[in-house]
Amino acid sequence: MGKADIESRTFRRVMARFPTGVTVVAARNAQGEPYGLTVNSFTSVSLDPPLVLVCIDRKAHSHDPLLASDTFAVSILAAHQADIAARFADAPSGERFRDLPWESGPNGDPILKGAAAWVACSVWQSHGAGDHTILVGRVESLGDGDAEALVFHRSRYGTVSP
Ligand SMILES: Cc1cc2nc3c(=O)[nH]c(=O)nc-3n(C[C@H](O)[C@H](O)[C@H](O)COP(=O)(O)O)c2cc1C
Known part of the structure; x- marks a missing residue:
């Protein structure tokens, strides 16, 4: 139960x-081409103004473009979209949107069809945090559907209900 020299492996296991x-x-x-990545560091931050955050690895290819962008969209994946989560984590970035149904949100950013919910954001702030950047977005528009959300726990995909 020490606090010094925490191994990455242990940190990942505990956070999982x-x-x-x-x-x-x-x-x-x-x-104008869509790009994106799988993210589970998404959190709501503030109600007034409505703010959310995501933490983006500084080594991710999407990091610099996202930081340079004025806007981004977050699709909250539905329980049946685990394959999309895997694709946006592992496939080459140029192939992630191939043959995938998506539409442009109000700010032009891609929103995945069938998602449980989505928020379209303008970039509000960014903060360096170790090897990641905390990207804070102001929610400009949002929507939801009927689908149950996908869950990630102990490195596995699951659903809320059994
Ligand atoms: C369930 C899951 C959650 C992830 N969450 C994050 C995250 O919050 N931030 C991040 O930078 N990468 C996250 N990743 C890793 C990225 O999706 C992955 O490194 C991706 O290939 C980065 O794409 P890019 O290099 O094209 O930007 C996650 C991966 C998975 C499978």
Whole structure:
């Protein structure tokens, strides 16, 4: 139970005991092409103004474009979208949207069809935090559907109800 020299492996294992939802954070590049990545660090922050945050790995290809972007969208994945979560974590970035139904949100950023819910954000602030950047977005528009959300717990996908 020491506090010094915490191994990454141990940190990951302990944090994996905290169940989260799973999202795809997406925007468009300078050519207008969609890009995005799987993110479970999504959290609501403030009600007034309505703020959310995501933590983006500084090594992610999406990091610099997202930081340079004025806007981004967060699709909260539905229980049946575990394959999409895996794709947006593992597939080459140019292939992630291929043959996938999505639509442009109010700010033009990609929202995945069938998602449990979505928020479209303008970039409010960013904060360096170790090897990640905390990206705070102001929610400009949002919506939800009927689908149950996907859950990530102990490195496995699951659902809220058994
Ligand atoms: C369930 C799950 C949650 C993830 N959450 C995050 C996250 O919060 N922040 C992050 O930077 N990467 C996260 N990742 C990893 C990225 O999705 C992955 O590294 C991705 O390939 C990055 O894409 P890019 O390099 O094209 O930006 C997560 C992966 C999985 C499977």
